[in-house]
Amino acid sequence: QVQLVESGGGLVQAGGSLRLSCAASGRTFSTYAMGWFRQCPGKEREFVGAISRSGLIASYADSVKDRFTISRDNAKNTVYLQMNSLKPEDTAVYYCAAGQWATIRDWDFLDTWGQGTQVTVSS
Numbered sequence: 001q002v003q004l005v006e007s008g009g010g011l012v013q014a015g016g017s018l019r020l021s022c023a024a025s026g027r028t029f030s031t032y033a034m035g036w037f038r039q040c041p042g043k044e045r046e047f048v049g050a051i052s053r054s055g056l057i058a059s060y061a062d063s064v065k066d067r068f069t070i071s072r073d074n075a076k077n078t079v080y081l082q083m084n085s086l087k088p089e090d091t092a093v094y095y096c097a098a099g100q101w102a103t104i105r106d107w108d109f110l111d112t113w114g115q116g117t118q119v120t121v122s123s
Helices: none
Strands: 004-007 010-013 018-024 033-039 046-051 058-060 068-073 078-083 092-099 117-122
Touching (some): 004 092, 018 092, 046 068
């Protein structure tokens, strides 16, 4: 099993950009699909996007499509979330997770999570 550590969060103005990173330990990173989720206080964790084991396929929530891009570097055991045109409603704690492609969009099925990184978008 891998362990995940997110980084790259911070405060940004609306319209700005941030890139989050999720570094994984262990030698099995490339065997996992990777997902990004976010959560606001008092709300359920929300799927943001996911990327397949090879990195060739990505899937996004409608709310972030065309603004966010997920990529991965299996040689570096790292997955990235490039966030452009940020909006105040993107403010949340962002988490990465590891799992299988068939269930990577459903946080209920995932048991490998990072600690989260805060993203705050000011208006």
